[in-house]
Amino acid sequence: MMAEKNQVQNIEKPLPGEQILIIRHLHKSFGNNHVLVDFNLELKKGESVVVLGKSGSGKSVLIKCIIGLMKPDQGSIEMFGKNIPDINEEELDKIRAKVGFLFQSNALYDSMTVRENIEFPLRRHWIRVSQAEVNKMVLESLEDVGLAHTIDMMPAELSGGMRKRIALARTLILRPEIILYDEPTTGLDLITGKEIIELMIEIQKKYKTSSLIISHDMNCVRMAGNRVAILTEGRCYALGTYEQLQLNTDPLVKQFFE
Amino acid sequence: MSLATNLKIFFNEAGNLSRFTGRFFKQWFKPRYETAELGRQCFVIGYKSLPLIGLTAFILGLVLTIQLRPSLIDYGVESQLPAIVGIADVREIGPVITALIFAGKIGSSIGAELGSMNVTEQIDAMEVSGTNPFKYLVVTRVLAATFMLPVLVMMGIAISLYGSYLGVNIHGVTSFHLFWKQVFDSLSFTDVLPAFIKSYFFGFAVGMIGCYKGYNSSKGTEGVGRSANSAVVLSSVMIFVIDLLVVQVTDVLGLN
Ligand SMILES: Nc1ncnc2c1ncn2[C@@H]1O[C@H](COP(=O)(O)OP(=O)(O)O)[C@@H](O)[C@H]1O
Ligand SMILES: [Mg+2]
Numbered sequence: 001m002m003a004e005k006n007q008v009q010n011i012e013k014p015l016p017g018e019q020i021l022i023i024r025h026l027h028k029s030f031g032n033n034h035v036l037v038d039f040n041l042e043l044k045k046g047e048s049v050v051v052l053g054k055s056g057s058g059k060s061v062l063i064k065c066i067i068g069l070m071k072p073d074q075g076s077i078e079m080f081g082k083n084i085p086d087i088n089e090e091e092l093d094k095i096r097a098k099v100g101f102l103f104q105s106n107a108l109y110d111s112m113t114v115r116e117n118i119e120f121p122l123r124r125h126w127i128r129v130s131q132a133e134v135n136k137m138v139l140e141s142l143e144d145v146g147l148a149h150t151i152d153m154m155p156a157e158l159s160g161g162m163r164k165r166i167a168l169a170r171t172l173i174l175r176p177e178i179i180l181y182d183e184p185t186t187g188l189d190l191i192t193g194k195e196i197i198e199l200m201i202e203i204q205k206k207y208k209t210s211s212l213i214i215s216h217d218m219n220c221v222r223m224a225g226n227r228v229a230i231l232t233e234g235r236c237y238a239l240g241t242y243e244q245l246q247l248n249t250d251p252l253v254k255q256f257f258e
Numbered sequence: 259m260s261l262a263t264n265l266k267i268f269f270n271e272a273g274n275l276s277r278f279t280g281r282f283f284k285q286w287f288k289p290r291y292e293t294a295e296l297g298r299q300c301f302v303i304g305y306k307s308l309p310l311i312g313l314t315a316f317i318l319g320l321v322l323t324i325q326l327r328p329s330l331i332d333y334g335v336e337s338q339l340p341a342i343v344g345i346a347d348v349r350e351i352g353p354v355i356t357a358l359i360f361a362g363k364i365g366s367s368i369g370a371e372l373g374s375m376n377v378t379e380q381i382d383a384m385e386v387s388g389t390n391p392f393k394y395l396v397v398t399r400v401l402a403a404t405f406m407l408p409v410l411v412m413m414g415i416a417i418s419l420y421g422s423y424l425g426v427n428i429h430g431v432t433s434f435h436l437f438w439k440q441v442f443d444s445l446s447f448t449d450v451l452p453a454f455i456k457s458y459f460f461g462f463a464v465g466m467i468g469c470y471k472g473y474n475s476s477k478g479t480e481g482v483g484r485s486a487n488s489a490v491v492l493s494s495v496m497i498f499v500i501d502l503l504v505v506q507v508t509d510v511l512g513l514n
Contacts, residue, residue: 069382093388107383110374125388 019078020045020178020210021066026075028061035061036072037234043178048204048211050225052256057231059214060104063180066212067101068092079178097125100171100179100209104186106163108155108170115151118142118170125174141169144206145199161192165199172203179203181213185220197223218256230256278470285390286397296398303364303399303465304406311414314359319347319418323425336430340437341444343422348445352415353453354501357460360407361493365468368399369489372472373482381473396473400465407461408454415453448513456504460497467493 021043028036035058043049053059064070066077068084077084080095087095108117118138122129129137142148145165155163164184171179184200185193197220204211213224221228222242230238230245230253238245238253246257323343330336372395375381384391419441426432432440468489475485508514 064382067386069385089390096386096388099386101383101386103379103383105378107379109380109383110378111371120389121387124384 018044020080021212022076022078023062023066024076024078026062026065026077027073028058028065028070029073034234036065039075039231039234039236041229041236041239043210043212045210046208047226048213048224049227049229050213050215050221051229051231052216052221053214053231054216058234059231060182062231063101063182063212063214066180067096067099093125097121097174098177100174100176102164102167102171102179102181102184104182106155106167108163108167110155112155113151114142114147114153114155114158114166117155117166118173121170122173137173141172142166144172144203145169160188161195164188164192164196168196168199168203172207175207176209178210178212181211181215183215183217184213185215185217190219193217194219194223200224216256221256274474275467275470278473279466281392282397282400282466285393286401288393290393292394292398295394296401299398299402300406303402304409307360307363307406307410308413310363311356311359311410312417315352315356315414315418316421318351318355319343319421319423320425321421322346322351322418323422324428327425327429338440339426340422340432340440343425344419344441344444345449347415347418347422348449348453350453350501352418353411353457353460354497356411356414357407357457357464357497358494360403360410360461361464361490361497364403365464365489365493366486368403368465368468369472369475370482370486372396372399372469373475373485376473376475377477377479377482392473396469399469400462403465403468404458404461407464408457411453411457411460452504452508452513456500459500459504463496463500464493467496 019042021041023039023041026036026039027034039062041049041051051059051062061070065072066079066084072085075085080098082091082095084092084095109120112120115138118141119134122134122137138151139148142151145168147162147165147169150158150162150166155166158166181200184196188196200211200213201224203209211224213220215221225242228240228242228245229236232252238248238250240248245253248254323339326342327336327339330339330342372381375395381391381395384394419438423432423434423437426437471485471489471492475481505514
């Protein structure tokens with residue numbers, strides 16, 4: 001799989017060193033609303049970190065800064081040896097080809113079939129592959145999420161959990177090295193949410209991706225995260241394993257575990 | 259709301275729309291070109307509006323003729339009916355009515371489509387998928403609307419003249435050949451050209467305003483409805499404003 005990926009996408013090898021994503025002194029404000037104030041976090045290769053925070057605490061802002069959809073006011077976000085806020089569109093596109101993003105609202109294109117949705121990133125990143133290969137990759141991605149039979153359906157015909165899976169299949173098509181999840185279980189029922197978390201863990205194992213998961217769902221935090229970062233008041237307030245944080249007596253940390 | 263806040267909102271909106279339009283002109287000729295999507299949009303925007311525009315145009319020509327006849331009989335110029343309807347249709351009624359129908363159908367659908375894409379993060383998803391969403395969504399739709407409306411206007415005028423032919427023949431008898439001869443004899447190049455040119459501006463305005471409203475819709479589902487609605491209202495008003503400006507220009511140029 002690795003060999004094929006390198007051949008198809010012509011991706012450079014990640015730079016040596018453990019950390020695959022380094023966020024330093026990140027600031028972001030909207031007028032007087034200081035959403036991120038000196039946020040720091042590191043993601044190591046192969047690990048998955050959950051960023052836990054209340055609704056409106058700036059989790060989506062953080063993840064959008066990482067993928068370059070928003071520009072931070074200050075601070076650096078280093079991925080694949082580049083500082084995301086500094087680079088131009090072209091370089092940004094190259095990095096985005098290696099980073100999957102699962103949107104909170106799935107962001108499936110309503111006007112396209114499941115197949116076209118999944119093909120979209122592959123075609124748009126100008127990766128020159130034959131139609132046969134595209135078909136094979138689409139099918140493989142769909143099989144990874146267990147929904148091969150929906151290939152010719154429209155997103156509107158699918159349930160919430162299925163749409164989440166299709167969105168995941170769409171991020172998988174480029175074989176990303178990092179996947180950013182924006183509240184993957186929000187809006188799903190408990191059981192479907194758990195299924196999605198299990199799927200995320202499975203995919204992490206299969207493709208050896210690193211994950212940054214943004215959530216306020218404690219199931220997700222417990223099951224999917226190697227480490228947990230608590231985002232409060234715009235900062236990374238506490239960082240540790242689930243077990244460590246569970247024993248933490250700080251009231252701002254404790255409220256999440258009650 | 260006080261007058262001052264209303265004025266502030268107006269100028270704010272006008273400024274943002276101008277900036278959005280400027281962005282279009284900065285991006286539209288730069289590669290990469292979204293030709294496949296442009297073709298698809300031309301089909302969606304042009305071809306799919308044709309039945310509606312054809313139907314309304316036919317009725318318009320018919321009704322206009324029926325209503326004009328009594329006045330023309332009073333003046334004793336009933337025989338000039340095809341000529342007068344032809345001029346009115348080509349110079350003003352055809353382009354403006356077609357553009358208004360176009361604004362109702364296409365302006366609202368662009369506003370709602372882009373609005374819902376914005377709300378459900380589809381525009382962001384395009385951006386992270388190696389696509390410039392402004393080029394892929396806005397430039398293609400604006401160009402398609404600009405190119406397609408003049409074609410629709412010309413077709414609409416032709417269809418409404420068929421309606422007019424029917425109207426002429428309800429009471430009198432005019433041969434098909436004579437009808438068209440009278441219409442074309444009364445028309446000159448200076449009647450057709452300004453009508454054709456202003457149709458481009460109408461199409462551009464409808465596409466631009468629809469995209470602007472959709473692309474900048476507020477989050478939440480009610481934002482989608484609001485952007486569709488305000489796209490239609492604003493582009494309808496813009497059609498009349500452009501019409502007013504064009505008639506001044508052609509007047510100065512002696513084309514009237
Ligand atoms: N584009 C924007 N413009 C202005 N304020 C924004 C914008 N995006 C987010 N915010 C503000 O940032 C704060 C954090 O939002 P968000 O990151 O979406 O929260 P969540 O943690 O629930 O994902 C909120 O107060 C929100 O109002
Ligand atoms: Mg959020």
